[in-house]
Structures are given as C-alpha cells and as structure tokens.
Amino acid sequence: MTGHRATRLLAAGAVVLSVLAGCSGGGHGSPSGTSGPSASLSPAQVVQLALKDVERYWTATYPTISGGKPFQPIQGGYHPYTQSSPPPACGGEEGVYQPNAFYCPDGDFIAWDAEQLIPQLQSKFGRLLVVLVFAHEYGHAVQYRLGMTDQPTVVLEQQADCYAGAWLGDAKAGHSGSFTGITPAQIDSALAGLLQLRDQPGTSKANEGAHGNAFDRIRALQDGVENGATKCAGYNEGNLPITEVPFTEERDAESGGNLPYDQAVDTLVKDAEAYWAKAYPQLTGRQWKPLTVRPFDSGSAPACPDPDTIADGAAFYCPTGDFIAYDDQRLQALYEAFGDNAVGLVIGDLYARAVQHRRGQSTQGSAGQLAVDCLNGSWTNDLLHRDPRTETTKLSPGDLDEAVAALLAFGRGTSGSGASGFDRIAAYRNGVLNGLSACK
Numbered sequence: 001m002t003g004h005r006a007t008r009l010l011a012a013g014a015v016v017l018s019v020l021a022g023c024s025g026g027g028h029g030s031p032s033g034t035s036g037p038s039a040s041l042s043p044a045q046v047v048q049l050a051l052k053d054v055e056r057y058w059t060a061t062y063p064t065i066s067g068g069k070p071f072q073p074i075q076g077g078y079h080p081y082t083q084s085s086p087p088p089a090c091g092g093e094e095g096v097y098q099p100n101a102f103y104c105p106d107g108d109f110i111a112w113d114a115e116q117l118i119p120q121l122q123s124k125f126g127r128l129l130v131v132l133v134f135a136h137e138y139g140h141a142v143q144y145r146l147g148m149t150d151q152p153t154v155v156l157e158q159q160a161d162c163y164a165g166a167w168l169g170d171a172k173a174g175h176s177g178s179f180t181g182i183t184p185a186q187i188d189s190a191l192a193g194l195l196q197l198r199d200q201p202g203t204s205k206a207n208e209g210a211h212g213n214a215f216d217r218i219r220a221l222q223d224g225v226e227n228g229a230t231k232c233a234g235y236n237e238g239n240l241p242i243t244e245v246p247f248t249e250e251r252d253a254e255s256g257g258n259l260p261y262d263q264a265v266d267t268l269v270k271d272a273e274a275y276w277a278k279a280y281p282q283l284t285g286r287q288w289k290p291l292t293v294r295p296f297d298s299g300s301a302p303a304c305p306d307p308d309t310i311a312d313g314a315a316f317y318c319p320t321g322d323f324i325a326y327d328d329q330r331l332q333a334l335y336e337a338f339g340d341n342a343v344g345l346v347i348g349d350l351y352a353r354a355v356q357h358r359r360g361q362s363t364q365g366s367a368g369q370l371a372v373d374c375l376n377g378s379w380t381n382d383l384l385h386r387d388p389r390t391e392t393t394k395l396s397p398g399d400l401d402e403a404v405a406a407l408l409a410f411g412r413g414t415s416g417s418g419a420s421g422f423d424r425i426a427a428y429r430n431g432v433l434n435g436l437s438a439c440k
C-alpha cells in the first residue's frame with residue numbers, strides 16, 4: 001500500500017517462467033512410461049509423465065479449437081539442462097543456464113532446468129506444480145500452432161496459464177491415466193507454488209517480458225479449469241482483466257510498496273471502516289455502526305463467549321460484544337512473511353465477518369467462508385477503483401499477490417470451513433473484480 005503517487009517504473013525483475021523468441025532443435029524425446037502416481041517418482045519421471053499426459057490432452061482437445069486440424073506434438077524435442085550442460089541455442093541466441101523452463105518456437109522444443117528449478121518445485125510444492133509448469137510451456141507451443149502469438153506478452157502468459165488450467169480440469173475429470181485422484185490440498189499447494197513464479201511486483205503490464213501477477217495468473221488458471229481450452233483460446237487484450245500495476249513512485253519501489261506495520265494496520269482499519277460505512281447501507285439499507293477493534297498480546301485475547309475465529313484464533317469477530325480483535329504479534333509475523341496487504345486480508349476478513357453477523361448471515365461452513373471472502377474482495381475492488389489524484393490510500397504492486405498468499409496460508413488446513421484455497425481465491429477474486437454487487 002502507499003499513501004502517495006508519481007512516476008517511475010521498476011525495471012523488469014527476474015521472471016522464472018519464460019518464453020524465448022526464436023530457436024532450433026533436434027529429435028522428439030519419448031517419455032518412457034512408468035504408470036500410476038506412485039509416491040516415489042523422481043522429478044525426471046514426473047516430467048516425462050507430464051509431457052506425455054499434456055500431449056495426450058492436446059491430441060484430444062486441439063481439434064476443438066483449431067477448426068478440426070489435428071495436433072502436431074512438439075517436434076524439436078525435450079531438453080533438460082544443468083549448469084554444466086546448458087540448454088540448446090534458441091533463435092540464434094546461445095543457450096545459457098537459467099533457473100527456468102521455456103518453450104522455443106524456432107526449434108519447437110521445450111527446455112528446463114533439471115538441476116534446480118524442477119526438483120525444488122517438486123519437493124516444495126508437489127508434483128502437480130511440475131506438471132502445470134510443463135502444461136504452461138506446452139500452452140505456448142499451442143499458441144504457435146494456432147498462429148495466435150500476435151498479442152502482448154502478458155496476454156500470452158495468461159493464456160498459457162489458462163491452457164495449463166484446462167489440462168488440470170481434464171485431469172480432475174479423470175481423463176489422465178498418470179495423474180489421478182488430484183486433491184484440493186494438492187491444488188492449493190500448486191497454487192502456492194505459482195505465487196513464487198509470478199513477476200516481480202512492480203512489473204508494468206506493458207513490459208515486454210511481463211507474465212502477470214500471481215492474482216491474474218491464478219485467475220487464468222482457474223478459468224481454464226472451469227471453462228476449458230475453448231475459453232482460453234478466446235483470450236485477447238480486450239477481454240482480460242489485468243490488475244498488474246507498476247510502482248508509481250520511487251519511494252514505493254524502494255520499500256517494495258510496504259507501509260511500516262503500525263501504519264499499515266492503522267491505515268487499513270480506517271479504510272475498512274470508511275468503506276463499510278459506505279457499502280453496508282448499499283448491502284442492507286441500514287446504517288453502519290463503527291466497529292471496535294481490539295489488538296491483543298499473544299495469550300491474552302479479550303473475553304468473548306462466541307468468537308468467530310480465523311487463523312486458529314489469531315483473530316476473531318465477537319458477535320456478543322460486537323468487536324473484532326487480533327493477536328498483534330501474529331499479525332506482525334504475517335506482515336513480515338507476506339507484506340502489508342496480508343494484514344489487509346485479515347482486517348478485511350474480520351470486517352466481512354462483522355458484516356455477515358450484523359446482517360444475520362452465516363460465516364460458517366464453505367458457503368459462509370466464501371461469502372466472507374467475496375465481501376472482503378469487494379473492499380479491495382473499492383481500493384482499486386479510487387481516483388489516484390485525490391486518494392491517499394491505494395494498492396501497490398504485489399498487494400493482490402500478498403492477499404492471495406495470506407489467503408492460501410489460512411485456507412490450507414486451518415480454516416476448517418471445508419472451502420479449499422482454490423475456491424476461496426475464486427470468491428475473493430469475484431469480489432475484487434466485480435465489487436459488492438457480486439456478493440449479495
């Protein structure tokens with residue numbers, strides 16, 4: 001978040017997944033088939049199964065988006081590389097080791113860092129993320145086959161994410177022989193990994209290499225899961241909501257767009273209060289009564305007979321006392337782990353809970369949690385749509401990703417509501433993109 005405005009772009013930072021322009025290639029590596037998702041697959045085995053299964057998916061699906069033309073699998077081969085054995089040249093550019101995975105259109109090949117990137121992604125986030133990385137790269141091959149590459153990079157990246165999601169939707173539906181029984185927990189873990197593959201915060205969406213922030217990328221992936229490859233194929237600059245924004249001033253870029261903790265909490269609470277004073281009457285036809293906010297030290301929460309808690313009791317709304325409370329040390333830890341808008345996500349969740357209780361609606365179970373997430377997102381929608389010339393509080397690059405990261409951190413295992421992180425992000429995004437009216 002920031003309290004100012006102005007004029008400087010941060011140079012594009014490291015982008016982990018990239019598509020290079022131009023290349024040359026060799027033979028078609030055929031993945032030898034271990035079958036079934038045994039727990040002990042090596043990263044190399046997962047990659048082989050992934051490429052084979054994504055190829056299966058496109059063989060079946062490509063004709064539906066190509067006007068009936070058959071799919072031609074990758075012709076230039078699959079090239080794992082290491083620091084001592086760098087990737088093949090691509091489009092006249094010498095192959096240089098990077099912790100990366102890429103599709104090379106010139107040679108029609110896919111290459112990846114088999115030494116660090118892929119093993120790390122698998123051990124930290126599970127094999128599903130590895131498959132999604134390859135489904136994404138294969139998505140770029142599909143774009144070239146369709147002749148649909150004349151779009152800004154950020155659109156092409158979201159489309160490749162959408163295609164990866166289309167593969168995931170197909171696998172979830174039971175069509176993959178290799179990746180079966182995919183669980184919500186595996187998907188949430190893969191989404192957490194995607195957060196690490198985002199652009200550096202502050203990359204302008206007009207930047208040559210912009211891949212999009214994680215918020216937009218997860219949206220595209222979910223779009224593919226829910227609506228399939230035909231929806232992805234229709235992506236263009238005019239029909240995608242792209243929320244990525246550059247840093248608007250030097251000071252903001254230097255701080256990473258983060259306010260100091262105390263100032264962040266103070267600013268966010270005031271802003272949430274002002275938002276609901278305006279929004280609650282629209283929702284209910286009734287006036288909003290200011291909400292009491294009580295920070296507490298770990299272990300000494302204010303008494304409440306019926307707390308509606310989040311994050312294992314680190315914060316709660318108290319219906320009987322009609323106040324919200326949060327563990328100051330734990331909120332600060334969250335701030336340090338994810339950034340200032342992770343605090344915004346918690347404050348927004350607590351206010352949304354208060355809204356639900358005050359208007360006699362549930363916050364419990366999956367539906368209640370998703371309603372809270374949508375209302376929380378509606379506040380973010382309001383923040384995104386303010387006039388930057390007159391407003392002092394506004395979102396910085398990375399704020400939406402911070403919110404999604406915090407949401408996934410809570411959504412996994414701790415909420416007990418039955419709503420997956422995947423569903424919670426979708427509900428939050430619905431509020432962010434469509435505003436309060438989407439949450440009624």
Ligand SMILES: [Zn+2]
Nearest residue numbers: 017018019160
């Ligand atoms: Zn890409």
